Amino acid sequence: MVLELKVPHDTSWDALQGLWPIFLSYVFSFLMLGIYWGNHHHLLHTIKNVNGGIMWANLHLLFWLSLMPFATAWVGENQFGINPVFVYALLANFCGIAYYILLLAIKKANPDNEALQEVLRKQTKKGMLSNVINTLAIPAAFIHPALTGALIIFIYIIWLIPDRNIEKAIKS
Numbered sequence: 001m002v003l004e005l006k007v008p009h010d011t012s013w014d015a016l017q018g019l020w021p022i023f024l025s026y027v028f029s030f031l032m033l034g035i036y037w038g039n040h041h042h043l044l045h046t047i048k049n050v051n052g053g054i055m056w057a058n059l060h061l062l063f064w065l066s067l068m069p070f071a072t073a074w075v076g077e078n079q080f081g082i083n084p085v086f087v088y089a090l091l092a093n094f095c096g097i098a099y100y101i102l103l104l105a106i107k108k109a110n111p112d113n114e115a116l117q118e119v120l121r122k123q124t125k126k127g128m129l130s131n132v133i134n135t136l137a138i139p140a141a142f143i144h145p146a147l148t149g150a151l152i153i154f155i156y157i158i159w160l161i162p163d164r165n166i167e168k169a170i171k172s
Contacts, residue, residue, distance in 0.1 A: 035160060050109065
């Protein structure tokens with residue numbers, strides 16, 4: 001993820017104070033992309049069959065994730081303003097939906113692996129919950145941007161540690 005943190009031309013601590021929204025938005029997005037990467041990596045190690053549906057679903061996810069640096073920069077540059085936070089939440093929602101579609105494509109392409117199917121059923125439930133929360137986070141930006149942030153952070157917490165059941169399914 002590329003985000004420009006401009007170096008202040010002043011050596012005082014006050015000069016850094018104006019950068020906190022940019023840095024904070026970067027931290028949120030870096031965490032988000034890291035969580036997606038970890039879960040995606042974990043998930044793709046579970047599959048034996050890859051087809052066009054999985055490839056297109058994966059590309060779909062990558063497209064939405066590639067837009068996050070734009071939303072991140074807009075949020076940071078505008079100090080968590082309502083419209084930038086709304087767009088950030090909207091893109092986060094599209095990323096969640098795309099990951100959910102990828103889960104469904106993997107389930108469909110690997111019907112004979114029952115251990116994997118059980119893990120994917122659990123992942124699908126977690127994905128559905130995340131998508132509901134992400135959808136609520138979008139209009140929450142108009143109530144207060146911090147509410148949107150809290151909802152998105154809650155989703156990060158849900159997905160922070162990749163599912164250990166996936167590792168068990170791989171070893172079975």
